[in-house]
Amino acid sequence: MRKQIAAANWKMNLTYQQGEKLLDEILHEKHALGAQQQVIFAVPYPYLIMAKSEVANEQNYFVAAQNCHHKKSGAYTGEIAVDMLKSIGIPYCVIGHSERREYFNESNQELAAKLDLLLEQEIQPIFCCGEPLSVREAGNQNEFVEIQLKESLFHLSATQLTKVVIAYEPIWAIGTGKTASSAQAQEMHAFIRSVLSKQYGAEVADSVSILYGGSVKAANADELFSQPDVDGGLVGGASLQSAEFIAIIKALKK
Numbered sequence: 042m043r044k045q046i047a048a049a050n051w052k053m054n055l056t057y058q059q060g061e062k063l064l065d066e067i068l069h070e071k072h073a074l075g076a077q078q079q080v081i082f083a084v085p086y087p088y089l090i091m092a093k094s095e096v097a098n099e100q101n102y103f104v105a106a107q108n109c110h111h112k113k114s115g116a117y118t119g120e121i122a123v124d125m126l127k128s129i130g131i132p133y134c135v136i137g138h139s140e141r142r143e144y145f146n147e148s149n150q151e152l153a154a155k156l157d158l159l160l161e162q163e164i165q166p167i168f169c170c171g172e173p174l175s176v177r178e179a180g181n182q183n184e185f186v187e188i189q190l191k192e193s194l195f196h197l198s199a200t201q202l203t204k205v206v207i208a209y210e211p212i213w214a215i216g217t218g219k220t221a222s223s224a225q226a227q228e229m230h231a232f233i234r235s236v237l238s239k240q241y242g243a244e245v246a247d248s249v250s251i252l253y254g255g256s257v258k259a260a261n262a263d264e265l266f267s268q269p270d271v272d273g274g275l276v277g278g279a280s281l282q283s284a285e286f287i288a289i290i291k292a293l294k295k
């Protein structure tokens with residue numbers, strides 16, 4: 042079975058102390074994960090080392106950065122390079138979140154460069170894609186997401202692609218309380234897998250974990266994660282509350 046992943050995206054929330062307390066509460070639950078299950082905490086940069094040491098003795102619990110720069114190094118004041126993440130042993134990095142695409146004008150081409158740098162350093166990218174409301178209302182969501190995938194991912198080799206986790210996050214569902222129905226999520230996830238299959242073959246496409254993101258919470262996680270092509274979730278708001286996130290972890294397919 043593909044990896045089933047519950048990924049917490051803290052975004053720009055919580056102080057260091059609050060973050061440490063939240064991790065303590067979640068890990069205190071001592072929820073043992075199956076061999077194919079993973080929990081990933083995407084925390085703000087200054088908390089990465091703390092979070093990494095919190096999960097150090099936990100099987101299949103990991104940390105992720107929420108972003109990285111698309112250039113290797115240099116005069117980019119305030120930015121964080123992939124090599125820096127590597128040097129502190131970070132195994133995952135979220136890229137292309139819709140908030141970064143929208144507020145920081147990240148393009149598909151920049152994301153392609155980030156993917157190369159991450160894969161070179163053997164950091165697994167969690168690549169976000171997803172359409173805005175206007176595109177969904179016009180019925181063009183498939184074409185929109187296909188272009189995001191093609192322009193950022195399709196230069197990768199099949200072996201490289203198997204290292205990428207994809208997160209489908211319809212923008213109209215992020216932080217709005219408006220979740221895609223499980224049927225809408227399944228339909229898009231199956232479409233994404235078919236696009237990957239055309240380019241890389243069915244075996245590679247079947248091995249890629251595709252997470253759903255957008256108002257995932259304890260109350261809808263079971264239903265969403267039970268869909269055959271939904272391999273877990275990327276969770277914003279609900280990942281900031283221990284009880285909610287623990288319930289989401291427990292909803293992962295076994």
Ligand code: PGA
Binds near residue numbers: 210278
């Ligand atoms: P949300 O955010 O769960 O608060 O909707 C998801 C995300 O942006 O990754």
